[in-house]
Amino acid sequence: MGGVLADGDRVKAVVVKSWMASTGGLEVHYQDGLEKGSSLKANAIQQGLEEDVHVSGAQDMETVVHRPAKRSKVQLGSAPPLTDSARLLARRKHCRFWENSGDEMELELLAAVGRNLQPGTDSILLGTDSHTCNAGAFGQFATGIGNTDAGFVLGTGKALLKVPTIIRFVLDGEMPPYLLDLILQIIGEISVSGATYKSMEFVGSTVESLTMEERMTLCNMVIEAGGKNGVVPADETTFKYLEGKTSIDYEPVYSDAQARFFSDYRFDVSKLEPVVAKPHSPDNRALARECKDVKIDRVYIGSCTGGKTEDFLAAAKVFLASGKKVKVPTFLVPATQKVWMDVYSLPVPGSGGKTCSQIFEEAGYDTPASPSCGACLGGPRDTYARMNEPMACVSTTNRNFPGRMGHKEGQIYLASPYTAVASALTGYVTDPRDFLM
Incomplete structure (x- = not known):
């Protein structure tokens, strides 16, 4: 087992945490003069935790050692994840690389x-x-x-x-x-x-x-x-x-x-009165009360625009005021992991200690999804809450161009969380003052 690691050497390393498989494994750092068989410090890519890893026989995850400088890395697995490439580029360019610990979506x-x-x-x-x-x-x-x-x-x-x-x-x-x-x-x-x-x-x-x-x-x-x-x-x-x-x-x-x-x-x-942006442009402004005859098929609350903690608290506030259940499918997509945690942990003022998730469940909402852009930008047909058929949707997202949330004939009404929830409760575009005043 003796000898110094050199460019092109093949090593095997122990994967010490099973959950790391989905994040690309471990990132292993070494320095000049490190011998085969020595203990290495391995950093979990997403969690930032350190574990001791030995260059020795273990799981069959053989990889090539490359040594462009005194401090480099060994990536376990056959192909380096995109985040690893970005991290390595950041090092070379002396840039900061923010580890995705679930706090950021974009x-x-x-x-x-x-x-x-x-x-x-x-x-x-x-x-x-x-x-x-x-x-x-x-x-x-x-x-x-x-x-x-x-x-x-x-x-x-x-x-x-x-x-x-x-x-x-x-x-x-x-x-x-x-x-x-x-x-x-x-x-x-x-x-x-x-x-x-x-x-x-x-x-x-x-x-x-x-x-x-x-x-x-x-x-x-x-x-x-x-x-x-x-x-x-x-x-x-x-x-x-x-x-x-x-x-x-x-x-x-x-x-x-x-x-x-x-x-x-x-x-x-x-x-000012509550407004919506009617299809198919964010500047197609109309008062929410003027659209009360527009029947909708679903409501979407999420995105970097309308998927923050305060947006979900506002949504819960309307439900508390109404005491009703939704009449159309209503999708929740928190913008970040922290927002997702807040939805499940923060008590809503005036609710007697209930969290947003509890209130949403009582109101018949879909279970809050994992943080992502979701259907805001359409995406593949299997994207959560994507409109795969022509339908009308009230959404807290930012754009309502044809095809933006999926089907090119979809009708998207941009609105605040207040208006979105009020609309979910009636099945029509609704002025939230009907429930809040």
């Missing part, structure tokens, strides 16, 4: 756990998902890019971006307890091209009163207005949310008092 949802967020400062966040703009809720410039652009960024550390002009949205007034669709109101006002390659800045007393998750919803859908990014100025709400979530130093920046804007929009939020 890159834009890094915002939901406060990772890599730097309100203001001189950094920007780029991600290969159009809803990366979600992180603007923290006062950070964040925008989506394509895979080709991402490859260029990884190779050069640079990205070609124009400095966008700014549209300012001043939202004042007390937020009604039935309203969670501010961004649908705004998109309906300016259209899906009204902010093309522009920055959308949200200010005003209403914005200052919003929780971080409500701010995320606001910034998440600026891309549906054509925006390059959305931003909410960082304040005490931001700073408090980030406590314990990031160790990165940051210095918030704000618009100058003399700043000039491309245009200004002002809304008295206290006078």
